[in-house]
Amino acid sequence: MRFSTKVIRVGQDPQPPHYAVIPPPVQSATFYWPDAENPPDFDYTRAGNPTRHTLEQVYAAIENAKYGLAQATGMAAITTACSLLRPGDHLLAPSDLYGGTYRLFERYLKPMGIEVSYADATNPDNLASAVRPSTRMIWLETPTNPTLKIVDLERCAAIAREAGALSVMDNTFATPYLQNPLDLGCDIVMHSTTKYINGHSDVVGGALMWNDDALTEPLTLYAKSVGNTPSPFDCWLTLRGLKTLPVRMDRHLQNAQAVAEFLATHPKVERVYYPGLPSHPGHEIAKKQMRGFGGMVSFTVKGDGSAALEVASRLQVFLLAESLGGVESLVCYPPKMSHAAMSEEERLARGIPPNLLRLSVGIEDVEDLIEDLEQALK
Numbered sequence: 001m002r003f004s005t006k007v008i009r010v011g012q013d014p015q016p017p018h019y020a021v022i023p024p025p026v027q028s029a030t031f032y033w034p035d036a037e038n039p040p041d042f043d044y045t046r047a048g049n050p051t052r053h054t055l056e057q058v059y060a061a062i063e064n065a066k067y068g069l070a071q072a073t074g075m076a077a078i079t080t081a082c083s084l085l086r087p088g089d090h091l092l093a094p095s096d097l098y099g100g101t102y103r104l105f106e107r108y109l110k111p112m113g114i115e116v117s118y119a120d121a122t123n124p125d126n127l128a129s130a131v132r133p134s135t136r137m138i139w140l141e142t143p144t145n146p147t148l149k150i151v152d153l154e155r156c157a158a159i160a161r162e163a164g165a166l167s168v169m170d171n172t173f174a175t176p177y178l179q180n181p182l183d184l185g186c187d188i189v190m191h192s193t194t195k196y197i198n199g200h201s202d203v204v205g206g207a208l209m210w211n212d213d214a215l216t217e218p219l220t221l222y223a224k225s226v227g228n229t230p231s232p233f234d235c236w237l238t239l240r241g242l243k244t245l246p247v248r249m250d251r252h253l254q255n256a257q258a259v260a261e262f263l264a265t266h267p268k269v270e271r272v273y274y275p276g277l278p279s280h281p282g283h284e285i286a287k288k289q290m291r292g293f294g295g296m297v298s299f300t301v302k303g304d305g306s307a308a309l310e311v312a313s314r315l316q317v318f319l320l321a322e323s324l325g326g327v328e329s330l331v332c333y334p335p336k337m338s339h340a341a342m343s344e345e346e347r348l349a350r351g352i353p354p355n356l357l358r359l360s361v362g363i364e365d366v367e368d369l370i371e372d373l374e375q376a377l378k
């Protein structure tokens, strides 16, 4: 079965008694035991639920994985992956990463005795030289949030393997439609399914996918124990959103390419960050490991942070809001939104300038998007 068929059909064959073409959500917290000696397949929804199980089958299928785990949010998925770490272990992370991930590492993992350090993973040699004897996990993100840096996944996964560490890759920006990190040697893939996977900005969710049987018990037992699993209805909405992921992504990336090309020639724009532009330093690696460059475009406005904020507030089709990956176009000002958890100094050290805007390019008519940017940049 190919990708666009998988998102529609995996785990969703019509079942008795009604043979509904769309399996209804099983919105029950608990399940009857017909045989008091043996638990039923599902006994309590925190531990497992038929709707969640269907979604997990689709998650595994679209990342070419053996296993999938649905989570309540992307951050829940990151927390579950990090539950594999113990005090004294070292977590090596890329210097450019989602601000919420950085906050979790700094505010919660470090005080628990887990060592965390950062390296610019766009040059895998930096990552290799930052490995310590205690390195147990290498975190990866590509394209990165918010400056869309590209990391060579095959090389970074090989560095982790040589170090005896697990590689965990946040594939939220690319989606499984455009990039499959397990096929490139990573151990665990993680998604904020709040974004493109659900695609309609009406659910928060997360996912983990992996192949190694030995990871299944620790990851699933942690999720069941801390209870960071999603509701059946959120799983059902996500199954619905997923069915159109391929067609949405095709339109997102067409629109994003046109927006990036428009911005690249605009006199008020200082720099455009989009891996689909041949001038992007990661363009060749992106071409090698992705099947398209995605729907996110960042750019700096000539001037300071307030010039960027003025442009953001003049936009009308692009809504000023957190998040990304929905059908509607959004603009984000990272210093106050996605990367507010970092100090200005930390942002600057990671190449996140104060005059940066991040666009989540939606699937509207591209002419409306470009006209909106044109009037806001006047």
Ligand SMILES: Cc1ncc(COP(=O)(O)O)c(C=O)c1O
Pocket: 073, 074, 075, 076, 098, 100, 101, 145, 170, 172, 173, 191, 192, 193, 194, 204, 205, 206, 323, 338
């Ligand atoms: C790249 C990336 N990873 C993880 C997350 C966290 O996901 P959630 O907001 O679903 O918890 C986000 C959210 O913006 C993100 O952009």
